[in-house]
Amino acid sequence: MKHNRILVVVGYFPYPCHFGGAIDVYGRIEALNKLGYIVDMVCSCKAMPLDEDFTAMQLITENIYITERNNRVTDLIFSQPLQAQSRKSLKKVKLEKVYDFVILESESTAPILENETLKVSKIALRVHNDESKYFFQLGNSSSNIFKKLYYYLDALKFRRFSKRVFDKADRLWFISKDEYNVFAEQEQWAQKSFHLPSASVQLPAQQKLGGRNVLFIGSLFMPNNINAIKWYLDNVHSKLINDFPDYSFVVVGSTGDVKEEDVLSMLSGYSNVEVHFNVPDLAPFYAEAALFVNPMQFGTGVKLKSLNAINNGLPLVSTHVGSEGVGLIDKEMFLKADSPHDFYAAIVRIFSAKPEANAAMVKKAQDFLNNNDYLTLLKKETDDLIKQA
Incomplete structure (x- = not known):
């Protein structure tokens, strides 16, 4: 019945x-x-x-x-x-x-x-x-x-x-x-x-893809996300600051049981970093970003933060851990990078490309995900x- x-x-x-x-x-x-x-x-x-x-x-x-x-x-x-x-x-x-x-x-x-x-x-x-x-x-x-x-x-x-x-x-x-x-x-x-x-809770979005804001959104109470942020800051961040004075790394996430001051303390030694906690609407951060990074070193299964970034109109630079389980094609739908050198080079490639070229890569990824x-x-x-x- x-x-x-x-x-x-x-x-x-x-x-x-x-x-x-x-x-x-x-x-x-x-x-x-x-x-x-x-x-x-x-x-x-x-x-x-x-x-x-x-x-x-x-x-x-x-x-x-x-x-x-x-x-x-x-x-x-x-x-x-x-x-x-x-x-x-x-x-x-x-x-x-x-x-x-x-x-x-x-x-x-x-x-x-x-x-x-x-x-x-x-x-x-x-x-x-x-x-x-x-x-x-x-x-x-x-x-x-x-x-x-x-x-x-x-x-x-x-x-x-x-x-x-x-x-x-x-x-x-x-x-x-x-x-x-x-x-x-x-x-x-x-x-x-x-x-x-x-x-998905929304239709695929398009963004202007200007500026030099690099975005990461993730749960800041999860150790694999904190590890990913620190890996990026220690291995990629400083070189981007030297080469692109208008570059900034924007971190957005929920804190759960973690105190906000503990996260701020961890990031206090780095310049050109913005942190936003427990925001009700993520749309403004996607709109102001040039790309999304997922530098995760540890994890299994689909990383929905990567899919959500693409669905919200951003080019994705990710490690293999951050992009596994979906079937995205490297260099066509996103840029895969596992070493600090490759990660830096992938970000520079997006910074240097015309917005139309980056938008075309995003569109191909969106079409694949929403097939x-x-x-x-x-x-x-x-x-x-x-x-x-």
């Missing part, structure tokens, strides 16, 4: 969309709305969302349930990853509706499956990353010994935990084409694996899931 109702379970409140994962979640809920589904949402949050943010999500959902997320040192002794253990309150939220299927936004929301009030026919898991590899990479990028140990510990726990959640799910929606190819080759998951690209009709793909998946119910 079709109820035309879907439950989306998220490990954070997805609005405002300050980072790539939130954009993907928000865009999917918005798309489900357009397809005629009633969407309820459960969020596991460390703090209550602001009233205006809650109101914004109510425009595309019917019922919103907020559960408390608690990180406790004692939770490290459990076999579940801390990311899931800290969201165990998902087991207790009282759900009153019957759902065609539930969408788990990553394995960390799997505790909802132990909720006795959850009435659902099918389970779809959004695979944002290979979590075990992702947390191992976070461990590599962190300079804090205690955080490093925590990341490595969760990486080991996710090896088993992710497999159990994969087995329970009726559909695995991979955001990364590369990770989809890996898991789809494994017999037990081949029939349930599907590559579902990132949802798939997201609504059509999502409708096919939801229809197939409901038929199986």
Whole structure:
């Protein structure tokens, strides 16, 4: 029996969309709305969302349930990853509706499956990353010994935990084409694996592409992003200052649990750097930038910051880590650079090119990324899931 109702379970409140994962979640809920589904949402949050943010999500959902997320040192002794253990309150939220299927936004929301009030026919898991590899990479990028140990510990726990959640799910929606190819080759998951690209919340934009502003947008509480910023500043930034007096590096991001003064302290020794925290609208920063850089050295899966930059009309210079899992063609759709020399040279190439040439590269990348009709793909998946119910 079709109820035309879907439950989306998220490990954070997805609005405002300050980072790539939130954009993907928000865009999917918005798309489900357009397809005629009633969407309820459960969020596991460390703090209550602001009233205006809650109101914004109510425009595309019917019922919103907020559960408390608690990180406790004692939770490290459990076999579940801390990311899931800290969201165990998902087991207790009282759900009153019957759902065609539930969408788990990553394995960390799997505790909802132990909720006795959850009435659902099918389970779809959004695979944002290979979590075990992702947390191992976070461990590599962190300079804090205690955080490093925590990341490595969760990486080991996710090896088993992710497999159990994969087995329970009726559909695995991979955001990364590369990770989809890996898991789809494994017999037990081949029939349930599907590559579902990132949802976009806007149409591709065009920018004037003038000036010398180099932009980076990312979560400033994530160690791999902080590592990327420091790598860029230590290896590329000073040479650009010497060669282009009007150059500046603009960093924009959400801080999460990190104090703004700690980020400012880290960047205090560098000139020609602007920092903006927790801004409600990213559009002005895209509009004033000449290009976007993603100098990430550690990470797995699709880096949505790169896709969002292209969709917002900026040329992309990225390491292979920052551009993997999508299929962008180097020198045609973006510029790949892994060494300091190549990264500097790629930025200079964009600075030196005519705006029309840079815009043509962006347009080719946008056409490639938007080749798939997201609504059509999502409708096919939801229809197939409901038929199986």
